[in-house]
Amino acid sequence: MRRKIAPYLLILPGGLWLVIFLVVPLVFMASVSTQEGDVVNGFVQTFRLANFADALLQYKTQFLRSAGYGLAGTLLTIALAYPVAYWIAFKGGARKSTYLLLVLLPFFVSFVLRTVSWKFLLADDGILLQPLKDIGLVPADFHVLQTTVAVVGGLTYNYLPFMILPIYVALERVDPRVVEASYDLYSTWRDSFTKIVLPLSLPGVFAGVLMTFVPMTSDYVNASILGGPANTMIGNIIQTEYLVNNDYPAGAALSFTLMAAMLIGIFVYAKALGTENVLEAAAR
Amino acid sequence: MIETQAGKEAAVAAASDISPVPAIELDGVVKEYQAHGEVVQAVKGVSLAITEGEFFSMLGPSGCGKTTTMRMIAGFEDPTRGTVRLHGQDVTDVPPNKRDVNMVFQSYALFPHMNVWENVAFGLRRKRVPDQEIKRRVGEMLEIVALTGREKRRPREMSGGQQQRVALARALVNNPRALLLDEPLGALDLKLRQAMQIELKRIQREVGITFVYVTHDQNEALTMSDRIAVMNDGLVEQLAGPREIYERPATKFVAGFIGTSNLLSGTAEAVSGGTATIRVGDRDRVLVPVADGTLEGGAVEVTVRPEKIRISHEEPGADLSAVRGTVAEVVYLGTYNSYAVNLAGGAEFTVFEQNARDSSITAERGDSVWLSWQPQHSYAIGS
Numbered sequence: 198m199r200r201k202i203a204p205y206l207l208i209l210p211g212g213l214w215l216v217i218f219l220v221v222p223l224v225f226m227a228s229v230s231t232q233e234g235d236v237v238n239g240f241v242q243t244f245r246l247a248n249f250a251d252a253l254l255q256y257k258t259q260f261l262r263s264a265g266y267g268l269a270g271t272l273l274t275i276a277l278a279y280p281v282a283y284w285i286a287f288k289g290g291a292r293k294s295t296y297l298l299l300v301l302l303p304f305f306v307s308f309v310l311r312t313v314s315w316k317f318l319l320a321d322d323g324i325l326l327q328p329l330k331d332i333g334l335v336p337a338d339f340h341v342l343q344t345t346v347a348v349v350g351g352l353t354y355n356y357l358p359f360m361i362l363p364i365y366v367a368l369e370r371v372d373p374r375v376v377e378a379s380y381d382l383y384s385t386w387r388d389s390f391t392k393i394v395l396p397l398s399l400p401g402v403f404a405g406v407l408m409t410f411v412p413m414t415s416d417y418v419n420a421s422i423l424g425g426p427a428n429t430m431i432g433n434i435i436q437t438e439y440l441v442n443n444d445y446p447a448g449a450a451l452s453f454t455l456m457a458a459m460l461i462g463i464f465v466y467a468k469a470l471g472t473e474n475v476l477e478a479a480a481r
Numbered sequence: 482m483i484e485t486q487a488g489k490e491a492a493v494a495a496a497s498d499i500s501p502v503p504a505i506e507l508d509g510v511v512k513e514y515q516a517h518g519e520v521v522q523a524v525k526g527v528s529l530a531i532t533e534g535e536f537f538s539m540l541g542p543s544g545c546g547k548t549t550t551m552r553m554i555a556g557f558e559d560p561t562r563g564t565v566r567l568h569g570q571d572v573t574d575v576p577p578n579k580r581d582v583n584m585v586f587q588s589y590a591l592f593p594h595m596n597v598w599e600n601v602a603f604g605l606r607r608k609r610v611p612d613q614e615i616k617r618r619v620g621e622m623l624e625i626v627a628l629t630g631r632e633k634r635r636p637r638e639m640s641g642g643q644q645q646r647v648a649l650a651r652a653l654v655n656n657p658r659a660l661l662l663d664e665p666l667g668a669l670d671l672k673l674r675q676a677m678q679i680e681l682k683r684i685q686r687e688v689g690i691t692f693v694y695v696t697h698d699q700n701e702a703l704t705m706s707d708r709i710a711v712m713n714d715g716l717v718e719q720l721a722g723p724r725e726i727y728e729r730p731a732t733k734f735v736a737g738f739i740g741t742s743n744l745l746s747g748t749a750e751a752v753s754g755g756t757a758t759i760r761v762g763d764r765d766r767v768l769v770p771v772a773d774g775t776l777e778g779g780a781v782e783v784t785v786r787p788e789k790i791r792i793s794h795e796e797p798g799a800d801l802s803a804v805r806g807t808v809a810e811v812v813y814l815g816t817y818n819s820y821a822v823n824l825a826g827g828a829e830f831t832v833f834e835q836n837a838r839d840s841s842i843t844a845e846r847g848d849s850v851w852l853s854w855q856p857q858h859s860y861a862i863g864s
Contacts, residue, residue, distance in 0.1 A: 374590035377557055380577045381584045382604035382655070392603075396594050 230449035267414030278360035286368035343425030367401025510563035525715035541712035583652035762826030767802035797853035
């Protein structure tokens with residue numbers, strides 16, 4: 198009898214934690230999302246589903262922009278992370294763990310602080326642009342801050358380690374003898390990479406995409422620090438609805454819409470790319 | 482040009498005794514590694530010629546350099562010094578994907594994301610062989626290794642023995658000049674390993690390709706090989722056929738590594754007519770065949786296999802080598818009895834006595850016995 202209870206006791210603390218701090222607020226927010234009223238006179242539950250339609254229609258642009266930024270940032274992190282992960286996994290030698298620590302080093306500095314330091318770096322008269330302007334390489338009114346480039350760049354920078362690590366883990370699990378076998382069977386480096394190494398590392402890319410696309414799309418720090426009015430993401434809108442406009446029902450409705458959209462997106466993505474093939478190679 | 486070719490052929494013929502151009506030739510091959518700032522020699526100078534169509538084994542304990550030697554033939558390691566030739570052609574600097582040899586890896590190294598058919602077709606596809614021909618050759622090869630009907634299976638869904646055969650097919654389908662096998666049966670259990678030994682030998686006869694087989698298992702090497710190179714500490718200790726390796730071990734290491742050997746230290750007293758008389762301890766003398774002029778007194782070691790020795794209570798005839806001892810242990814092993822005998826001179830001998838029809842045991846523990854053998858079954862060896 199005792200043996201049957203033990204596993205449940207083990208999940209009890211974590212489970213309770215999640216129920217109290219995730220499920221309860223979620224239920225509360227779900228309730229708020231269909232209420233009407235204002236912060237002075239109080240909110241009344243009217244089951245007004247139109248809150249969702251209103252929110253979606255009003256902030257359609259920001260939704261699409263967030264998805265676009267998330268997508269662009271994710272593709273960029275793949276492009277930047279793959280070579281790094283490849284190099285550490287196959288050429289890192291005895292110093293692998295040192296390199297991995299270097300990849301993780303930014304995490305020792307606060308997320309906001311890192312983003313703010315980017316603002317200094319990219320400032321119109323900052324250490325990057327001013328010298329370029331001085332030597333006339335870029336025009337005097339050239340700026341990076343408050344542009345899409347700055348926001349997507351910031352997102353890419355902040356989430357890069359979340360792509361490097363899973364790809365590294367996947368590459369690390371590729372048996373070197375399997376790679377040797379491909380060379381033994383007349384592969385060029387290119388054949389070996391495209392037919393063997395890349396397919397076997399796709400599960401890592403798959404996991405990396407999940408770990409970067411979702412937080413990037415709902416991110417608000419990069420857009421608010423590095424972006425301008427034309428770069429507002431849905432995360433910024435939700436923040437504004439809650440903290441500035443005090444329109445809790447609108448904020449809740451937006452949050453739920455975003456959550457649902459991403460769950461559907463991930464589901465479709467997993468169905469399309471997370472095929473048996475990819476996972477089977479990983480499960481070896 | 483013609484002269485050098487003829488000269489080379491003569492040299493090679495002398496080395497291999499059979500075919501004019503060896504399939505694989507190693508010439509003074511050395512492999513050094515940098516490890517912790519020190520130079521480590523994994524292979525200290527190996528020269529050998531492997532004949533076309535031969536089943537050639539490299540046998541030795543782990544760390545003896547056999548796998549490194551094979552990897553230099555495959556092209557995965559560059560020799561520090563020396564030359565690797567395939568069919569007379571210097572391939573020392575040719576990368577593995579341009580060498581006409583294929584390898585069966587330890588633990589197979591099958592492509593986990595591909596099914597059996599794709600695994601086997603991989604090499605042919607890289608060589609841009611036409612699709613029709615790929616289909617035909619993969620089909621034929623799967624038939625040879627008895628995997629027809631399993632084309633769509635993934636490696637993970639197959640038993641160790643089946644994976645083994647996929648790995649074999651994947652290499653052989655390319656019709657290589659030589660097949661290199663790196664401990665291919667190591668991961669299989671005993672019964673399956675024995676079955677695969679016979680299977681491998683059959684396949685080798687069927688396809689007629691040179692097999693180079695790396696193993697630490699002496700039984701495997703003795704069962705399958707035409708010739709065996711016994712390696713130790715980066716060097717070839719002996720290169721000969723299985724029978725000669727077993728019956729006439731060239732060095733103390735070979736005698737100890739292959740089967741069980743008894744070693745006797747003595748002093749050479751007289752050499753005449755190809756036979757040396759060796760004094761062992763105070764009372765005993767044994768006879769050993771030697772080439773004239775190779776032994777002129779001094780310390781010598783004599784080796785004799787346990788199954789060549791007869792154990793008896795009576796003193797044997799004077800034409801036999803004989804030593805005295807006391808039985809320390811008798812072990813019944815089913816098909817034979819094994820005796821541990823302490824010799825008067827201090828050495829410990831193992832004697833195998835076949836469990837014949839009457840199931841009797843000749844001597845009991847504590848008995849004083851004579852051990853005797855025909856002189857031609859013992860050898861004086863260098864150490």
